[in-house]
Amino acid sequence: MPLLAGAAAAIAGVGAVLAFVDVDSPLRAPFTLFFLLAAPGTAVAANLRGLEPFGRIVASLSAAVAVNILVAQGMLAVHQWSVRGGIAVVAALSSLMLLLVVVRRLRGRTVRRRAS
Helix, strand or coil, rough: CCCHHHHHHHHHHHHHHHHHHCCCCCCHHHHHHHHHHHHHHHHHHHHHCCCCCCHHHHHHHHHHHHHHHHHHHHHCCCCCHHHHHHHHHHHHHHHHHHHHHHHHHHHHHHHHHHHH
């Protein structure tokens, strides 16, 4: 399972780089689409630890689609749409969501230590 997760992270990273650098490659579109679904999907799934696996997958994929639509809609509304900008904003939002998970887990550990 860790090997599969590592391969997925590598594919998503390559997709983001290919789109950001604007390289003409037949792998650019599918890898970039994978990044756009995997990055926010993984971040949301990390926040939904309490759900059953199937519910977690459905919720995280739905949230990934919603994040992408909201980013595109927001950038279009302010007339700042670009492929590079969209990739950067999705990456930044996904990173912030993952950072919240890390902060929440660290805060939970410190509270438990103080209580015991």
